[in-house]
Amino acid sequence: MATHHSRSAARMMMAPAVIVLLGWMLIPLTMTLYFSFKKYLPLRGGDLGWTGFDNYTRFISSSAFLPSVQATLIIVGGVLVITVVLGVLLALLLDQPMWGQGIVRVLVIAPFFVMPTVSGLVWKNMFMDPVNGLLAHLWKFFGATPVEWLSHASLQSIIMITSWQWLPFATLILLTAIQSLDREQLEAAEMDGAPPLKRFTYIILPHLSRAIAVVILIQTIFLLSIFAEIFVTTAGSFGTRTLTYLIYQRVLESQNVGLGSAGGVYAIILANIVAIFLMRIVGKSLDT
Amino acid sequence: MARSVTTQRKVFNTLLAWLIGLLIFFPILWTILTSFKTEAQAINDPPLFLFFDWTLENYAVVQDRSNYTRYLWNSVIIAIGSTILGVLIAIPAAWSMAFIPSRRTKDILLWMLSTKMLPAVGVLYPIYLLFIQLKLLDSRLGLTIILMLINLPIIVWMLYTYFREIPGEILEAARMDGAGLKDEILHVLTPMAIPGIASTVLLNVILAWNEAFWTLNLTAAKAAPLTAFIASYSSPEGLFYAKLSAASTMAIAPILILGWFSQKQLVRGLTFGAVK
Amino acid sequence: MLPTKTLRTALAASLLAAGTASADILTIATVNNGDMIRMQGLTQHFTAKTGHSVEWVTLEENVLRQRVTTDITTKGGTFDILTIGMYETPIWGANGWLVSLNDMPASYDTDDILPAMRGGLSHDGTLYAAPFYGESSMIMYRTDLMESAGMEMPEAPTWQEVEAAAAAMTDKDNEIYGVCLRGKAGWGENMAFITTVANSFGARWFDENWTPQVDSAEWKEAVSFYYNLLTNYGPPGASTNGFNENLSLFQQGKCGMWIDATVAASFVTNPNDSTVADKVGFALAPDTGLGKRSNWLWAWALGIPAGTQKEEAAKQFIEWATSKDYLALVAEKEGWANVPPGSRTSLYENPEYSQIPFAKMTLDSINAADPNDPTVGDVPYVGIQYVAIPEWQGIGTAAGQEFSAMLAGQQTVEEALANVQQLTAEEMEAAGY
Numbered sequence: 001m002a003t004h005h006s007r008s009a010a011r012m013m014m015a016p017a018v019i020v021l022l023g024w025m026l027i028p029l030t031m032t033l034y035f036s037f038k039k040y041l042p043l044r045g046g047d048l049g050w051t052g053f054d055n056y057t058r059f060i061s062s063s064a065f066l067p068s069v070q071a072t073l074i075i076v077g078g079v080l081v082i083t084v085v086l087g088v089l090l091a092l093l094l095d096q097p098m099w100g101q102g103i104v105r106v107l108v109i110a111p112f113f114v115m116p117t118v119s120g121l122v123w124k125n126m127f128m129d130p131v132n133g134l135l136a137h138l139w140k141f142f143g144a145t146p147v148e149w150l151s152h153a154s155l156q157s158i159i160m161i162t163s164w165q166w167l168p169f170a171t172l173i174l175l176t177a178i179q180s181l182d183r184e185q186l187e188a189a190e191m192d193g194a195p196p197l198k199r200f201t202y203i204i205l206p207h208l209s210r211a212i213a214v215v216i217l218i219q220t221i222f223l224l225s226i227f228a229e230i231f232v233t234t235a236g237s238f239g240t241r242t243l244t245y246l247i248y249q250r251v252l253e254s255q256n257v258g259l260g261s262a263g264g265v266y267a268i269i270l271a272n273i274v275a276i277f278l279m280r281i282v283g284k285s286l287d288t
Numbered sequence: 289m290a291r292s293v294t295t296q297r298k299v300f301n302t303l304l305a306w307l308i309g310l311l312i313f314f315p316i317l318w319t320i321l322t323s324f325k326t327e328a329q330a331i332n333d334p335p336l337f338l339f340f341d342w343t344l345e346n347y348a349v350v351q352d353r354s355n356y357t358r359y360l361w362n363s364v365i366i367a368i369g370s371t372i373l374g375v376l377i378a379i380p381a382a383w384s385m386a387f388i389p390s391r392r393t394k395d396i397l398l399w400m401l402s403t404k405m406l407p408a409v410g411v412l413y414p415i416y417l418l419f420i421q422l423k424l425l426d427s428r429l430g431l432t433i434i435l436m437l438i439n440l441p442i443i444v445w446m447l448y449t450y451f452r453e454i455p456g457e458i459l460e461a462a463r464m465d466g467a468g469l470k471d472e473i474l475h476v477l478t479p480m481a482i483p484g485i486a487s488t489v490l491l492n493v494i495l496a497w498n499e500a501f502w503t504l505n506l507t508a509a510k511a512a513p514l515t516a517f518i519a520s521y522s523s524p525e526g527l528f529y530a531k532l533s534a535a536s537t538m539a540i541a542p543i544l545i546l547g548w549f550s551q552k553q554l555v556r557g558l559t560f561g562a563v564k
Numbered sequence: 565m566l567p568t569k570t571l572r573t574a575l576a577a578s579l580l581a582a583g584t585a586s587a588d589i590l591t592i593a594t595v596n597n598g599d600m601i602r603m604q605g606l607t608q609h610f611t612a613k614t615g616h617s618v619e620w621v622t623l624e625e626n627v628l629r630q631r632v633t634t635d636i637t638t639k640g641g642t643f644d645i646l647t648i649g650m651y652e653t654p655i656w657g658a659n660g661w662l663v664s665l666n667d668m669p670a671s672y673d674t675d676d677i678l679p680a681m682r683g684g685l686s687h688d689g690t691l692y693a694a695p696f697y698g699e700s701s702m703i704m705y706r707t708d709l710m711e712s713a714g715m716e717m718p719e720a721p722t723w724q725e726v727e728a729a730a731a732a733m734t735d736k737d738n739e740i741y742g743v744c745l746r747g748k749a750g751w752g753e754n755m756a757f758i759t760t761v762a763n764s765f766g767a768r769w770f771d772e773n774w775t776p777q778v779d780s781a782e783w784k785e786a787v788s789f790y791y792n793l794l795t796n797y798g799p800p801g802a803s804t805n806g807f808n809e810n811l812s813l814f815q816q817g818k819c820g821m822w823i824d825a826t827v828a829a830s831f832v833t834n835p836n837d838s839t840v841a842d843k844v845g846f847a848l849a850p851d852t853g854l855g856k857r858s859n860w861l862w863a864w865a866l867g868i869p870a871g872t873q874k875e876e877a878a879k880q881f882i883e884w885a886t887s888k889d890y891l892a893l894v895a896e897k898e899g900w901a902n903v904p905p906g907s908r909t910s911l912y913e914n915p916e917y918s919q920i921p922f923a924k925m926t927l928d929s930i931n932a933a934d935p936n937d938p939t940v941g942d943v944p945y946v947g948i949q950y951v952a953i954p955e956w957q958g959i960g961t962a963a964g965q966e967f968s969a970m971l972a973g974q975q976t977v978e979e980a981l982a983n984v985q986q987l988t989a990e991e992m993e994a995a996g997y
Contacts, residue, residue, distance in 0.1 A: 009469060010388035013380030017444055018396065020377060024437040025403045031414030041995065042413075042637030043655060043954030048996075058994055063986060064962070090308065097293055098302040105555075106548050107309035110316055113547040115498040117518050118536045122319050126529060130801030131739075131813065132331045134318065141334075151803040151972035167312070172558055214560040218442075221404050228500045232522060235626070237749040237965040238803075238972060248409040252630050254958025255637070257413050259994060264410020271405035279398060327837070331816070353601060354622070412634065420640050504627065505634065508642045509591050509619035520622040523808050524596045525828075527815065527837060 029268075036261035043255045055262035064246055069270065071155065072242040076223045076274075078159040079166060080216055086163075087170030087215065088208065092200075094171070095178045105175075112168040120232035123161045124150060128233075154238035161229055166222075170215045177211035178204065217278055224271050243267050316540075323347070323533035330529035346534035354517055356538055363513035364542075365428050366503070367496040370435035371489050374443045377436075379485075382447035383473065387459065397448065400441040408501045419506060426508040434506065435496045442495070443488055449560050450484030451477070483556050490547075490554045497543045514539040587615040588877040593632050594647040595625050595864065598831070599697050599904045602894065603885055609893060610884045616877045625752065636661050636869055643869060644878045648693055649752075650684040650863045650935075651950045651957075657692030663868040663875055665691045665882065672883050676908050681863050684935050693867035694886040697827060698906030700929035701760065701859045703847040704814065704832055705821040706840060709733045709740065720857075723764070723789060723850045726821065730797040733820030742797030744819035745790070748806035749968035751960025756860055756949035757823070758967055762786040764851045764858035766940035769951050769988075774944060774997045776988040778963075778981055788977050791970060803971035815839060823849060825862070826929055829922035830901050846925040848932065854940050860949035861933035863906070906930055955995045962987045 036055055039048040059065060094105060111119065127133050128149035136146035149157045181204065189199050225244050234240045236249065247267060251260030293301075310317075322330050324342045332340075350356065385393045415434075416425075424430030454477065462476045478485075500515040507516055521528065521535040547554065594600045600622070607618050621643070623631060632646045636656060648656070656662050668674050674682070674691065681695045703726070705717055713732035718725060730742030746757040759769070767782035777783065794802050797820075799813055807824060811831055814822045815838040822828070835841040849859035866885060868878045884890060891911055894903045900917050905926055911917050912927045938948040946952045950960065963984040970980035 006388050007390070010384035010390070013384040014396070016377045017381035017400070017440060020437060021400055021403050021440060024440075025406065027418070028406065028411035028414050031417075032411055035413065039996075041954065042633075043659070044995070045659070046637075058990075062990060063983070093301065093305055093308070096301040096305075097298055098305050099298070100302065100306065104305045104309040106551060107313040109547065109551060110313050110544060113494060113498075113544045114316065114540050115500060115515060115518065117500045117515060117522070118540055119315070121518070121522055121532060122315055122536060125532065126318060126322065127315065129809075130804075131799065131818070132333075132529070134335055137333065137335050146800065148801040148804070148972070151801065151968070164312070164315070172555055173560065176555060176558065217401075218560065221401060224405060225407050227409065231626075234804075235749060235961075235965075237968045238974065239969070241965070244407050244409055247407060249958065249961060251409060251412060252633065253961045254991060254994075255633070255954055256958070256994060261410060261413075264407055267407040267410060268405065271407075272402065275398075275402055275405060331812070353604065413638065416634055416638050416640065420638060425640055425642055505631065508593070508621045508631075512621070516621075516623070519624050519627045520596045522596075522624040522627075523806075524601075524624075525598050525808055525811060525831060527812050528808070 032261045032264045035257050036265050038258045038261075040258040040261075041256055051258065055258045056265070059250070059259055059262045059266060064241065067239065068241050068243045068246040071240060072224065072244070072270075074155055075159055075162065075226065075240075075242060076220060078155070079162045079223055080219060082159065082163040083166045083170040083219065084212055084215060086167055087174045088212075090167070090171045091174035091178050092204070094175055108171055109168040111164050112166075112172075114165065116165065116226075116228035117232055119161060119165055120229045123157075123164075124233045128157060150234050151238050154234050154240045158229060158233065158240050161233070162223065162226060165229075166219055170219070173211050173215050174208060177208050181207050220274060220278060224267075224274065243270060316544075319533045320537050322530055323537045325530050325533075327527035327530045330533070331527065346530045347538070349531060350521070350534050350538065354520060354535075356517065359512060359514045359517040360538075360542065362428060362507075362511055363497055363515075366431045366435060366511070366513055367493045369428070369432040370439065370496050371443075371492040373432060374436040374440050374492060375447075375485065375489060378440060378443040378447050378488075382444050382451055383477065385444075385448050386451035386454075387456070397445060400444055404438070404441050412505060415502075416506070425506060426511050428511045431503060431506060431511055431513075434502050435499055438499065438502070439492045439495055443492055446488040446491065446558075446560060447481075447484060450488070451481060454480050483553065486550075486553045487556055487558055490550050491558060494543060494547065587617065588644075588874045589617050589619060590644045590874060590877055590881055591619045591621060591642065592645040592647070592866075592881070593621045593623065593628060593643045595628050596622050597625075597864070599827075600647065600864075602898065602902070603696070606890075606893060606897070610881060613884065614877070614880050616880065618881070626750070639869075639871060641869065641871060644872050644874045645881060646867050646869060647696070647864055648867050649865070650681075650861065651947065651952060653685045653693045653865060653867060654687040654946070654952055655954055656867070657687040657690065661870050662692040663870055663872070663878075665694055665868075665879075668694075668879070668883060672887060673910075676888070676910050677886075678907065678909055678930060680861055680930055680933060680935075681907060684861060685863060685865050693865035694882050695863040695865045695907040696886055697904035698861070698863040698930060699825045699827045700861055700906070700926065700933050701757075701824055701849050702826050702829075702925055702929045703821055703823050703849060704829060705729070705845050705847065706733070706817075706819070706843050707845045708840075708843045709820050710845070717845060717847050720848045721850050723761075723852055723858075726823075726850045727789075727793055727797075730793060730821060734797045739818050740820060741799040741813075741818060742820040743793060744799055744805065744810040744813050744822045745794050745802065746806055746810065746824065747794060747798075747802040747968060747971045748804050748809065749961070749964035750806065751950060751957055751964060753806040753964060754967055755960040755964045756862075758787065758790060759949045760849065760858035760860050761790050763856050763939040763948065764849075764854065765789070766852075766854045766856070768939045768941050768943050770944060772942060772944050774992065776985055776992065778985040778988060783981055784977065787967070787970075787981060791977050794971060803968045823858075826922065826926040827905060829926065830905070833901070833921065844921075846922050848925070848929060856938075856940050857932050859929050859933050861930065861935055862949070955991050959988050959991045962991070 037050055039051045127135050130136050130146050130148045139146040186203060189203055227244055230240055230245050236245045247260050247263040250256050250263055323346055325340050326343060329336055329340045419425045419430055462472055503513050503515045518535060518539050521532050604620050611617050635642045681698045685691060685693045710717055715729055715732055734742035746754045748754055762783055765782050765786035767780060767786050768777050771777055810822055811828055813819050814832055817840045832838050832844050833841050849857050851857045866882045888910055891903050901920055917923055933948055935946050935948050950956050966980045966983045969975055970977060
């Protein structure tokens with residue numbers, strides 16, 4: 001359909017975006033690869049020569065590596081499940097006729113505008129603190145012993161904070177999708193006497209599959225590299241050290257740039273495995 | 289759209305939705321309330337909700353200590369600058385992907401998204417060294433470029449999905465009328481795409497505003513935005529809940545207000561092609 | 565940060581006074597502690613004196629450390645003055661990254677800086693950073709609670725006496741906990757404290773051949789003691805309590821004792837912030853009779869990165885901020901109790917400052933600490949609550965997380981020690997020891 005002329009025009013128009021992104025990918029990637037084969041210790045004089053695959057074996061054989069991959073996957077998976085399930089329910093509710101719908105929607109999307117650093121600090125200090133936190137007061141009010149959130153339920157706490165931030169995003173996309181649903185089809189089903197649960201599984205959910213796929217894809221991209229929420233709350237303690245956080249510790253705390261760079265390469269590989277996996281499931285529903 | 293439901297049902301919906309909405313909003317509300325307390329009232333047992341001596345003292349202390357307006361200005365420039373730059377680069381790319389698709393279009397799109405998966409911490413040293421060479425450290429220009437690069441894939445994708453919903457017949461009709469490529473984009477496409485562009489811009493201003501790794505690590509005094517402002521209040525010595533709340537409120541207020549006023553526009557384009 | 569009007573007046577004044585002297589703008593990175601924030605508020609005095617103005621970059625401690633370390637190792641040159649600790653200074657100085665401060669003018673009186681501080685901030689006899697304030701650690705305790713428990717705190721208690729006092733003061737029903745200690749993970753948080761406990765029990769991080777010693781009997785004894793003390797008599801959530809959290813607990817009257825930095829003394833005795841301001845006593849950090857007390861030595865100091873274009877102005881700033889005159893200035897504005905402590909001998913000879921209840925105990929604690937001889941046995945390293953090698957940050961942070969998880973009940977003392985031994989060995993191997 002497109003002519004030769006318009007094809008080359010298309011290439012011209014894509015060029016700026018492709019070139020800058022290629023640069024953004026290749027320059028740091030090349031430098032990371034370069035450092036990952038070096039013994040590079042900034043505090044011991046910097047570049048101490050080539051070490052082959054030493055950094056790679058060391059990073060992966062460290063006792064911290066597997067738990068960090070596990071923590072990453074638990075956090076990403078946990079947040080995805082919570083935001084998608086609650087997002088669907090919330091979107092269904094917000095789609096119903098009610099008074100003050102606009103205001104409710106504003107209330108629900110507000111957390112999305114809060115910086116991750118701020119939400120981490122606010123949750124940690126004003127809600128989850130076992131002595132002065134609001135949740136501790138709530139627990140005491142009901143006669144229970146306050147939960148030490150960030151130490152005894154650390155992963156759950158991180159998942160909770162992050163879900164709070166991303167729930168609005170999921171809800172919004174899902175709500176838009178629900179609103180585009182063909183009402184007549186729903187009403188017809190209702191006339192035929194299909195119970196609400198059936199209507200949900202056979203009409204609404206299939207219609208939402210595409211939106212759910214989008215939510216999962218976008219959130220995964222952001223969640224794989226979550227950092228600020230962990231940095232200000234647990235600083236990687238109590239099993240919340242994700243792969244990103246482990247790399248941070250290797251590079252900035254141990255000051256071992258070579259080792260951290262090798263970790264960076266692993267993180268890129270992991271991200272791409274997750275991405276390919278996602279595309280397999282999600283990609284299908286993205287096709288038109 | 290109006291569906292007939294019983295009043296009873298509507299009352300129930302309303303109550304439930306408001307309850308959940310307030311619950312979700314509560315942490316922000318609590319932060320705002322705490323910012324008007326004294327430090328001692330902030331940790332009062334039992335917690336004080338509305339009946340305390342409202343004070344502006346914390347805001348005065350924070351303003352006195354840090355030059356809020358400068359951080360704010362940097363945040364505004366960097367967030368808006370990176371978004372505009374990103375949109376300018378993304379529009380032609382998204383346009384060509386949407387209207388002159390090739391076999392590789394989808395691969396290119398997915399590749400673009402995959403560049404977002406590069407863990408920022410892993411490349412801090414390379415980027416820092418590069419920034420020293422280019423003399424971009426602690427400059428708004430440097431941050432604008434970095435944030436543009438980080439968000440460009442999302443911008444391209446959002447615009448692409450939005451453009452694709454524009455019916456091709458309209459373009460063909462315009463071509464029949466003898467419109468050139470330039471006219472096509474400027475006079476036919478752009479007006480139709482404005483809602484999509486608006487919502488793309490909004491989402492990316494939010495993302496850029498909240499980015500906290502690069503903005504903190506590549507700045508010092510001159511270009512530091514509000515994320516750095518918050519880092520000076522995060523855990524000082526002594527009681528700090530009220531001051532932290534005041535600083536937090538100051539950091540999130542501008543974007544919160546912007547978000548609220550423009551939420552209709554934001555929602556309209558925030559589909560990523562999920563709506564057929 | 566400066567009101568522009570003051571700035572302009574100051575500039576005008578200095579131009580009149582200094583004639584052609586050029587005015588620089590210094591970028592200073594500092595930590596968001598109370599004393600530094602006070603210094604920011606007084607910057608206009610520096611500007612009035614020299615004509616140079618200052619841009620402050622105030623950050624939370626961990627963020628600050630990450631920022632300045634990245635900048636100095638890459639020679640980024642973003643900052644003209646860095647606020648660094650006793651740990652970084654000798655390492656960076658040895659690498660040639662800091663400007664020597666040996667040539668300060670006579671009026672600055674370098675010899676007046678406390679010898680322990682001067683030693684800790686030097687490498688091979690060259691001073692690389694000037695102490696803004698210094699600290700050791702000591703016991704702060706509630707005199708009223710001790711009295712009602714019928715006990716008396718010795719001036720130099722043992723750990724056993726501290727444990728007995730903690731048991732006597734604990735009243736969990738009224739939210740009073742016998743002892744508050746650091747449990748939050750971090751090499752500058754729980755590891756600083758645990759390492760001093762270990763020192764007093766005769767444990768050491770490395771033997772003379774740099775072999776990690778965390779699997780030793782002394783370590784087990786020390787960590788078990790710490791664990792039991794804090795679990796039995798400490799506040800809930802102790803595994804996330806650092807200096808700030810404990811400070812606020814103590815100020816709220818929830819701790820019987822708190823063993824921490826001497827600088828905290830001025831906060832807990834300040835009636836504006838503390839509900840127990842007039843009920844605080846001080847004692848030396850405990851020991852076990854082996855000859856080493858569990859007190860550390862630390863200083864926040866100002867250093868100049870090598871290669872800065874503004875070395876002269878930066879030196880003038882350091883001269884101003886760490887001078888005797890600065891101490892007098894703060895005393896005049898805020899009272900002697902708020903003067904940055906632990907940096908100069910003359911401060912402790914000042915009769916007015918001696919009136920401060922914690923002055924003597926602070927000085928005694930600082931003098932009891934020797935970074936060159938931190939523990940009972942011989943060690944190849946310098947540093948009391950840290951090991952002054954570049955790898956320490958990584959080891960300390962990871963080890964801190966293990967001990968923090970132990971406090972939270974996620975692993976036993978034995979498991980924590982075994983993990984720390986292993987990760988220390990890993991880090992040392994990665995660094996090529």
